[in-house]
Amino acid sequence: MQKIDNIPKTMKALMCRGPHDYKLEEVPVPSINEDEILVKVEACGICAGDIKSYKGAAMFWGGGVLPPWNDAPCVAGHEFIGEIAAIGDNAAKKRGLVLGERAIAEQIVPCWECRFCRDGEYWMCEKANIHGHQKIVADGGMAQYIRYGARDVVHKVSKKILAKYAAMIEPLSCSVHTIERAEIGFNDIVVVAGLGPIGLCKLQLAKLKNPRLLIGIDNRPLRLDLAKKLGADYVFNFEQCDTVTEVKKLSGGYGCDIYVHNSGHPSGVIAGLQMLRKHGRFVEFSVFQQETSVDWSIIGDRKELTITGSHISGLYGYPVAIDFLERGVIKVEDIVTHTFPLEKWEEAFALAEKGASSIKVVLLP
Ligand SMILES: [Zn+2]
Ligand SMILES: [Zn+2]
Incomplete structure (x- = not known):
């Protein structure tokens, strides 16, 4: 020893x-x-x-x-x-x-x-x-x-x-795993809902995939401003606007392709199911303090959604997070x-x- x-x-x-x-x-x-x-x-x-x-x-x-x-x-x-x-x-x-x-x-x-x-x-x-x-x-x-x-x-x-x-490194590693699970494509309109430390990392990681449009949602101005600085094309304060309407406006009325949820609040689940387009993907990372009740038929009968869960950091979350911080690919200073x-x-x-x-x-x- x-x-x-x-x-x-x-x-x-x-x-x-x-x-x-x-x-x-x-x-x-x-x-x-x-x-x-x-x-x-x-x-x-x-x-x-x-x-x-x-x-x-x-x-x-x-x-x-x-x-x-x-x-x-x-x-x-x-x-x-x-x-x-x-x-x-x-x-x-x-x-x-x-x-x-x-x-x-x-x-x-x-x-x-x-x-x-x-x-x-x-x-x-x-x-x-x-x-x-x-x-x-x-x-x-x-x-x-x-x-x-x-x-x-x-x-x-x-x-x-x-x-x-x-x-x-730990929150970034969880973010890496979620964004890998989100399978973002070049033509996608991606919403990251909940802009805490993890949401702000996911936003930057999603940006690396170069989606068509990247949208951040939260209710705290400090975080919305930072999301904008870190690469969001649009940010929406859910206390000041109807986020579902805004996202639909930006997507020809169809809705977003991918919704990455981190807020841990039931209202974020309901909004996500509503703002996703048909055949969209809902990616859930949050840990909730209470149960969520939703119209489950949206998932099957109305939209044929894909629901993807994400738990902690996956197989390569840590090595990727360490590499991205060492190379300055992801910014955590703010x-x-x-x-x-x-x-x-x-x-x-x-x-x-x-x-x-x-x-x-x-x-x-
Ligand atoms: Zn943690
Ligand atoms: Zn085991």
Whole structure:
């Protein structure tokens, strides 16, 4: 095992104990074996999912994962990045990594035993254990150190990217997978609904496919303005106009070809089904806090729609996201609006939840 000098015995970590019961605590630094890696966390983004979990929503990542307090206490956070502070000999050999390098683990910790893991579709793992959501498997990154285990999927990341931007690798990787699933063609009119950090990444990725028209929808002016700057041909504020009418106007009355939904709100589903043309494609990524009720006959009888789901980062989401950030293909400088020290996590969560003046809020442990 190799390790840097002066790794402390204890660290600060944001522990989830239950809904509205998160505390910054002094806990032991994780110990590692020869198959594992200890990483000193440089940054960890706050996801909309972290806030939903904090408020007590049951998150069903991958069809059955419970909120973080299921195995409480658990360190929160799955959008982490850091440098290797200690590495076991087996881990170093298996992963081709050395001490001091920057490395990221994917948010999912595959079981490598279920049919999906065995078939190479590990992001659909039946157990769906996520860093920061089940302590039994993997703590999260809102702490000074994090352990990457033997089952983790680990990638090397260049230090050329500032840490606060490297915290965008996880949301960008999810965006990559969604846009691959969207199968955008040159003649398509594409709508990206919900322009949070992930929506703004998807908008840029969709732009790389050069569709005929790219449209962004949200209700927050800061995000709509940024969407315009990042390549949207049109942006619509759903509180100020009828988005279905506007999109139909731009498409000869037919509707958009592809609707990428990230808002997590039922109204975004209903609007999407209405603004899609016949034979259009609805791509759903959101995690909802409530059920959606729609006129299901639109999908079959009226429009013969294709409904495509998208879950986390897919097979190549991380490598593509890392490459795109290293090469500056995707811009996240205006998406990461705020950073806070870990001690100010409450203020950071509150700002991220309001989202009027912020987009992505990142903690720097
Ligand atoms: Zn996330
Ligand atoms: Zn599995």
